[in-house]
Amino acid sequence: MPDQLDLFGGYGYPGSPGYKAPGPSQEAAEAMKDSARLRAMALRVLQGESLTADEVAARLRRSVLAIRPRVSELSAMGFIVDTGVRRKNSSGRRATVWRSLK
Numbered sequence: 037m038p039d040q041l042d043l044f045g046g047y048g049y050p051g052s053p054g055y056k057a058p059g060p061s062q063e064a065a066e067a068m069k070d071s072a073r074l075r076a077m078a079l080r081v082l083q084g085e086s087l088t089a090d091e092v093a094a095r096l097r098r099s100v101l102a103i104r105p106r107v108s109e110l111s112a113m114g115f116i117v118d119t120g121v122r123r124k125n126s127s128g129r130r131a132t133v134w135r136s137l138k
Contacts, residue, residue, distance in 0.1 A: 086133050
């Protein structure tokens with residue numbers, strides 16, 4: 037697990053997505069901020085609870101299409117783990133139940 041919580045994928049540098057000039061680079065940096073904000077929100081929901089990605093989305097009142105990738109990113113970054121439990125999601129399929137490591 038990373039030493040510090042950096043939901044941008046690094047260890048504090050650059051601290052937030054940046055850009056050198058207005059235009060596509062700025063738009064991409066702003067989109068990354070939104071993803072990082074949703075990751076942080078999802079992680080907060082998972083602290084102290086074990087939930088599926090769909091349950092996290094419901095708690096946050098966000099689209100599952102916005103939250104599922106953020107949950108996958110949190111897993112890849114080592115902030116959350118698969119509990120081994122499965123629950124049905126809204127489509128009726130079995131979904132992974134996640135928990136945070138802190």
